[in-house]
Amino acid sequence: MDNQKPTQINNKKRGEEFAKQVYEYLKKEGFQLQSEYALNVGLSNRRKKLHHFDFGNNQLLVECKNYGWTSGGNNPSAKISTLNEAMFYFHGVPPTYRKMLFLPVTKKKGGRDPETFAEYYVRLHSHFIPDDVEVWELNTKYLTARKVTV
Numbered sequence: 001m002d003n004q005k006p007t008q009i010n011n012k013k014r015g016e017e018f019a020k021q022v023y024e025y026l027k028k029e030g031f032q033l034q035s036e037y038a039l040n041v042g043l044s045n046r047r048k049k050l051h052h053f054d055f056g057n058n059q060l061l062v063e064c065k066n067y068g069w070t071s072g073g074n075n076p077s078a079k080i081s082t083l084n085e086a087m088f089y090f091h092g093v094p095p096t097y098r099k100m101l102f103l104p105v106t107k108k109k110g111g112r113d114p115e116t117f118a119e120y121y122v123r124l125h126s127h128f129i130p131d132d133v134e135v136w137e138l139n140t141k142y143l144t145a146r147k148v149t150v
Contacts, residue, residue, distance in 0.1 A: 018066035041092035
């Protein structure tokens with residue numbers, strides 16, 4: 001019997017559905033990708049470990065995170081930590097790959113200059129994002145996307 005809580009199962013299903021939508025968007029844009037694309041990554045040339053990216057091919061690696069604001073409006077520190085971990089994996093990949101992180105478009109939040117979750121992450125954590133990693137927001141309703149920059 002699976003010991004996962006119902007919330008964990010729902011989050012997993014939502015994440016899988018978001019990844020499917022990212023795949024459909026990239027397919028529409030002409031990319032041919034393999035699911036669970038495996039690649040040896042690491043910071044050392046002597047020691048590397050196999051990591052499965054959500055999608056990839058011999059030129060492109062894609063990670064998908066179905067993250068947004070917390071329901072209570074608190075700092076989403078666990079989500080940020082996982083995004084930073086994804087950046088670490090991208091950092092350990094050869095520079096010949098194009099690297100893309102996809103997040104869903106979220107409602108803007110904040111005071112004078114409201115921002116989406118992806119904008120918030122890029123603004124406050126750009127020091128963790130390797131120069132060759134692209135952060136994208138996917139509009140799941142229309143299957144359109146935009147690149148988020150600092």
